[in-house]
Amino acid sequence: MYPLRRNRRLRTNEAIRSLVRETIITPNDFLVPLFVVEGQGIKDEIPSMPNYYRYSLDLLENEIKELWNLGLKSVLLFVKVPDNLKDNKGAEALNPNGLMQRAIKTVKSVCPDMLVMTDVALDPYSAYGHDGIIENGQIVNDKTSHFLAEMSISHAQAGADFVAPSDMMDGRILTIREALEDEGFTNTGIMSYSAKYASSFYGPFRDALDSAPVDLQDIPKDKKTYQMDYGNRIEAIRETEMDIDEGADIVMVKPGLCYLDIVRDIKNAVDVPVAVYQVSGEYAMIKAASEKGWLDHDAVMMEQITAIKRAGGDIIASYFAKDVVKLLNG
Ligand code: PBG
Numbered sequence: 001m002y003p004l005r006r007n008r009r010l011r012t013n014e015a016i017r018s019l020v021r022e023t024i025i026t027p028n029d030f031l032v033p034l035f036v037v038e039g040q041g042i043k044d045e046i047p048s049m050p051n052y053y054r055y056s057l058d059l060l061e062n063e064i065k066e067l068w069n070l071g072l073k074s075v076l077l078f079v080k081v082p083d084n085l086k087d088n089k090g091a092e093a094l095n096p097n098g099l100m101q102r103a104i105k106t107v108k109s110v111c112p113d114m115l116v117m118t119d120v121a122l123d124p125y126s127a128y129g130h131d132g133i134i135e136n137g138q139i140v141n142d143k144t145s146h147f148l149a150e151m152s153i154s155h156a157q158a159g160a161d162f163v164a165p166s167d168m169m170d171g172r173i174l175t176i177r178e179a180l181e182d183e184g185f186t187n188t189g190i191m192s193y194s195a196k197y198a199s200s201f202y203g204p205f206r207d208a209l210d211s212a213p214v215d216l217q218d219i220p221k222d223k224k225t226y227q228m229d230y231g232n233r234i235e236a237i238r239e240t241e242m243d244i245d246e247g248a249d250i251v252m253v254k255p256g257l258c259y260l261d262i263v264r265d266i267k268n269a270v271d272v273p274v275a276v277y278q279v280s281g282e283y284a285m286i287k288a289a290s291e292k293g294w295l296d297h298d299a300v301m302m303e304q305i306t307a308i309k310r311a312g313g314d315i316i317a318s319y320f321a322k323d324v325v326k327l328l329n330g
Pocket of ligand 1: 280
């Protein structure tokens with residue numbers, strides 16, 4: 001006789017499949033990345049990210065309302081900084097009236113309950129496209145950390161709920177946490193990009209912000225001296241545990257799909273929420289293949305998002321957030 005367990009019984013129809021499904025996607029899973037630019041009336045499609053846009057602050061207002069009405073309650077802000085405001089030190093990042101600071105206030109003014117997280121990194125402000133200050137042919141670590149702490153204070157002053165350092169300097173979480181405490185921002189959260197790999201999947205994002213590293217004589221054009229080597233697994237756990245010890249409230253693995261083994265390792269190792277960033281290149285691949293008719297856009301999107309959550313992603317930063325929620329809402 002055949003064994004008494006027949007696993008196909010639980011797959012007979014959609015009713016039983018949905019009854020026993022382990023991983024369910026809801027709007028609460030998402031953090032929505034948003035690109036902001038100077039100007040008026042701008043909704044500019046990013047060429048390598050079809051159907052994804054940079055917004056000027058006036059049009060950002062509508063987008064925020066739309067997200068909120070869809071049940072998307074958290075955003076992650078990025079700014080595209082005009083070239084003439086870029087330098088080696090990120091001076092513009094500390095401008096209390098800078099684009100990021102105004103963007104935070106704009107979101108809070110149209111939707112006070114929207115959770116605002118901000119990207120904390122030098123690269124959009126760097127004339128060289130690097131996440132650190134450059135001195136004598138080096139990306140200098142501790143000076144950069146102190147700058148990131150100042151940037152975090154500036155974002156907190158403008159009303160950010162969480163700062164999200166995406167740079168991978170050593171010790172910056174502690175430096176930021178101490179600075180926030182010293183300035184009285186005891187309730188400002190830190191979502192650390194704790195296991196961020198030196199990935200080639202960030203290309204479209206760097207197009208969106210015009211933030212790619214430039215040719216320099218003494219500094220490599222990649223970010224491999226600070227972002228992690230993609231051959232490494234154990235190091236991701238060490239990086240993440242250190243960030244938690246230094247005061248991170250949420251940790252992150254980035255990119256997503258190629259790193260789901262890391263997501264699971266970290267989920268099993270830590271007791272804080274784990275975020276996963278499904279990055280721009282992952283978005284672009286699905287868009288391009290589905291435009292060609294080679295893949296079913298919605299089906300592949302849902303499969304990848306579900307895989308990220310199944311692997312252990314408690315929070316998913318994704319350019320698909322709106323598409324997913326619209327699909328869920330039917
Ligand atoms: C910058 C930053 C990057 C991303 C988020 N913050 C790019 C980089 O590190 O070069 C990538 C996001 C994406 O590709 O969607 N610190």
